[in-house]
Amino acid sequence: MPTAIAVTSADLVLPPTDPGTPQAAVLPAPGTQPLDASVADMQQLLARYGHVVVVCPASDPAPVEHRLRAVRGLLESDRIALVRTDLPPLGAAVLVRQLRQLAGCDLSPGVLASAARLLAHYIYAGAVLGSVSRLDRVPVGLGSHLKGWFPGAHFAVLAGPTPQMIRLGKSEESLAGPEFATELLLARGQLQTDWPASTLAPGWGIGGRPQETPLPGASPGWWGTGKLVEFAAYLPDLPVLYQLVSSVRRETCHWCAMDLIGDRCGFCAAPVAGHPVPTPARDAAP
Structure with a gap:
């Protein structure tokens, strides 16, 4: 039986990569549904x-996380994982789709939940912006903020895995x-620009x-x-994703006994004693 992947917004559900990709359950927002429902x-x-496994972006309003924790507390269940991600919205949707792909494999729920942090290292998420004057989620300098007020200024910003910003044309x-x-x-x-397709994609060897999807x-x-x-930019193929996750050493959570990869349990968030945060080696990537 596959592990269910749930999300806090329908925008996090991209079209499946193949007919075997499981769908995701969309949880209604707290303001649209009472707690008992x-x-x-x-x-x-x-x-x-x-x-x-519930994917909840860190940018979601606080009541969304509060509702999820209240539901888990009322059910007194250790079978609900809350996965937080700092990825921007489109990158978070890509992460959800990758978890959906892996949910159909023979990975245990604990490994699947803790794999989200690993997979995020391999998602290059960014945007071309007409202004960075109000950008506060990616580190940019004061000079860039000031230039963001200039008419016609365009910026390419990479939020992760390593933040970066450049001004286009200059x-x-x-x-x-x-x-x-x-x-x-x-x-x-x-914004009317074809820079991601005409310049970024060839430069990155895409x-x-x-492909395009609604914003x-x-x-x-x-x-x-x-x-x-x-x-x-992301790894699209399920065999590659599966190999990436299954090649990481597995541990057993000392608190809830779930299988996990990395340094923290995806279900109870208990740390693995004596293990540093894993950073995927670039030369190990497919």
Whole structure:
């Protein structure tokens, strides 16, 4: 029985990569559903799948996380994992789809939940912005903020895995891209530019034409402007994802006895004593 992947917004559910990719359960926002209904929905997921991994972006409003923790507390269940991610909206949606792909494999719920942190290292998420004057989620200098007020200024910003920003047309700099084969996903806002497809994709060695998807509703707020084109480069193939996750040493959580990879349990968040935070080696990437 596959582990259920649940999300806090429909924008986090991208079209499946193949017919075998499981769907994700969309949990209604706290303002649209009473607490007892949220508890009942989670009970149904647990009854059907056994374990539930909920992906909750760190940018979600505080009541969203509070509701999830209240549901888990009322159910007194150790079979619900709350996975937080700092990725921007499109990158978070890519991460969710990768977890959905892996949910259909023979990975245990604990490994699947703790794999989110590993997979995030291999998602190159960014955007082309018409202004960075209100960008506060990616470190940029004061000079860039001031330049963000200039008419016509465009910036390419990489949020992760390593933050970076360049001003387009004024520098020979380029965004540091992946050193392994990826595909590129685009989501267009109000900014008219083809730079991600015409310049970024060839520079990063992206195979084929970038795919496009509607802009997530949370993207303008995350990036500080609606004048943007969001992008994410990612590993698309399930065999590669599976090999990446299954090659990491597994541990057993000393608190809840779940299997895990890395330094922290995905279900109870208990740390693994004596183990540093794993940083995936770039030369080990496919």
